[in-house]
Amino acid sequence: MLDAIRQSATSWGVKVLFGIIILVFVFWGVGSIGDGSKTQVVATVNERPILAQTFRQAQQRAVENMRQRNPEVTHEELRAMGLGRQVLESLVAEELLAEKAAQLGVTVSDVELRQKIYQLPYFQDESGQFDPDLYRRILNSQRIGIAEFEDDMRRSILSEKIERYVTHPAKASEEEAHELFGYSREKRTLQYLLVENDDYLDQVNATDEEVAAYYEENKEAFSVPMRLSFSYLPFTPSALASKVDVPEEYLREEYEARIDEYMQPEQVKARHILIEVAEGANEAIVEQAKREIETVRMRVVELDEDFATVAMEVSDGPSAVNGGDLGWFTRGQMVEAFEEAAFSLEPGAVSEPVRTPFGFHIILVEDREDEHVTPFEDAKESLKLAIAEDRAADLVSNLLDVALEQIYAGDSLEAVANDLGLAVRSTDEPLTRDGAQMILALTDKALDRLFSMEEGYVTDTPLETVDGYVLATVEKRLPPDYEPLEDVRETIAERIRQDKAEEMAKAEAEQLAERVQESGVPAELADALETSRPFDRQGLIEGLGMNQELTQQAFAAEKGAWLTGAWAVNDGYIVASLHEITPPTQEQWATEKAMWVDFISESKKEELFRSFLNDLQQKAEVLVYQQELIQ
Structure with missing residues (x-):
């Protein structure tokens, strides 16, 4: 929450500062972890401490922010992303900017702080006015003290002021913008002769020896992960909906109450x-x-x-x-x-x-x-299911408790299901983790538990799903293995044939490229000459596919010139010449000018701010005392 509020209050430079640009910081010194005087200090910046409490609070906010965007992210994934180090780097940057602000005499007055907070929509009532009660309630709900929040906001405003001070000179001229606009928006068109791979398929085959060799050389491509066959009893609103009776009279009342939902335009x-x-x-x-x-x-x-x-x-x-x-x-x-x-x-x-x-x-x-209203009879079943699932959500906890008592008493999953009037479901075939996830929608931890269970074991604690729980019994575990050669023989043979056909098409196209370079398009191929759709520098040519090197050559060539060599495209290889150069129009420039001027200005500001931060880092003494906290 705090990060979201800060982002609303700060400009692009500060967002970059606390996201990506700060990665330029490299910590030079590592103090002794065993130094008792440093146990409450994570790092020092020019002898000013960053306290462990400050670091943990910032780290917790960063974790909450990440989980708002991705609720399923695990601690291991956050560790792999280096979140702890990124948090520390942002705190180091704040200290360096605060120090620079003090040197420049830049401060944030109480009036400035209030104005910034008053402008945040999080704390405004329906009329758009700052609501002090709402302000306190929101901060309390996030377990953030008012003093802590206002100190954090003050530092953010200070950083924003320094950013504006540093990047003020960075402006783009119209000439610079027009040059980049022309470069980016120019399009080109090719004329080409296509040599298709499929034309050579009937000339090639794959021997048993080649298939066997390919299988051994690429065996990992045919690996099969661990698979499970299991029975399961779901306790979710959709699974329990059948136990809820929804009278037709009530359905009709709900249909009339929701009639707007059934209006079809x-x-x-x-x-x-x-x-x-x-x-x-x-x-x-x-x-x-x-x-x-x-x-x-x-x-x-x-x-x-x-x-x-x-x-x-x-x-x-x-x-x-x-x-x-x-x-x-x-x-x-x-x-x-x-x-x-x-x-x-x-x-x-x-x-x-x-x-x-x-x-x-x-x-x-x-x-x-x-325009019409969906008739009641057509809407009845889906409405009934929606109401039943809504009511069934209240049954999940009670029925699950009853089921667990029976499991603890030694009952089988089938016996539990029979007593509750439910049905055990089973997988039709062994499933991988992805397959199990598709039918159960388990959390990461629950999926790990399922795939660690032994055969015949019944879960004594429920496996959590996105909308409920599951009890399960593993019927069979199949360890990681490889698909048998006989099962993939045809696939491999076709792959080898495709590779051989592609090699022949490439060789033919390369010979053709030499011919056209010397004497132009052969008369017998003149009718086969095709023209591409216009394309830009991004690399995608409609109908031919993505080939960045081909695009680069096309944009380096003179009009009418043949490109050197043969070029891989979706269906084979082409021999191509540059047919048309289409510059952007003045109408396009008039429409986009402001955007390009802003884009270059922002790029210049980013570059200038990066240099400024790097200079601060080069002159700073940063010592890290608790490496274990930031791993």
Whole structure:
């Protein structure tokens, strides 16, 4: 809680300070742990102590903060992350900044402190005014004293002031921003010849000797972790819901009370075909895309070609692989122009071309539903289950106590289940930890306990799940092993064949690369030349996949030049030339200028602040006395 409040109150520099940048600190000296005078001191910073109590409080806040984001994080994981050392490093940084502030005469007045606290939304009432009673209650609930909190806030404000003082000169010019904008937003297009791996599969095979050798060389890839077969009796709201009777009269009353939940908005089920056009593209590119989408519409409307098939062939964007299927959607889920067109169509109709920020679309509406209320009969079963589970939550504790008494008395899981009117469940096959977790949703500790149980043993303490408990009996333990060769023979053989086919495709592509470098595209391959979608420096080329080295070569090449060598892509290897260079438009720059100026300014501030912190560290004497606390 305290960390969250501090983050609301501080700027980017202080957040960086207490997160990542502080990792630049390296502790030089290690004092004697056995020195009795130092037992209450974790470290000193220029002879000023950091007390063990201060460290533990900061560490506890850090742990609570981590667990708010990830409730399942374990102590071992926190230790592996070096949380203790990071906490100490942040405390050292606070001391160094406080020392620097004193040297500069920078202070935090009581008025400044009050203003900052008054601005925190955590402590404001519904009208947005600071509420002193709420302030005290929240701090009490978090076991934080007012003096402790205000001292911590004062130090945070002080650090923020130093950050502003240090980074004030860091500003970006419009020229710098425009240069980075142009570099980042430029796109390029390739022309390429593709040599597909699959074209060589019928020319290769895998011998028994090769399969056996591959299995031995890669045996760990076929390892199987420990598995358990077990029976279990869950005590969760969903498992106990069947013991709760919900009369239909009550169901109808609840249905009427929750009627708003059953209001279904107007929705349509649609497919689309997209020809991408960047916002701000020049008129020639826009007209070309418009002609393409009109041709596509003619194919599906006048020539009666299957919409999904055409979408898979020509559409841009992720839905193309599913035939342009967008599923059901309601108003407000799509951009305005697309939404207006889709909701104006009757089922079976195809729209005229629609322009959106993504490009040109045509839309096929396959079905539609008007706004309506889900009938009681359709909602009854799900509502009944929800109510039953809610009531069953109150049964968990009592039934579990009864079950445990019988387990302690020596009863089997089956006998317990029969007496309680429940049913024991069993795994259909041995399960790994992941498999067991999928069906039981156990906590980490409970999962560890389950996999440490011996065969035939019944849990004498319940295993905790995300919403209840489980009692279990391990029927069979299968130790870690390897899949038998015969079970994976076909998989290995196919893998070897794929590798051999890829090697042949690569060799063919490399030879082709040499030919085009010398004399251009062979006449017999001219019709096979393809053009990529425009791509940026991130490395992903739509349809070809991710290849950062290929992207780097493309952005280093001159227009029309062939790239050296053959390049691995999704389906094989390509031989490519740089076809188009598309700089960003002035319209894009006008839209994004402020963002790029801010981005470079913040980067400069971060760099300047990092240098400042490093300088403080270089001049400081930091001694650590209790290494065991920070491990």
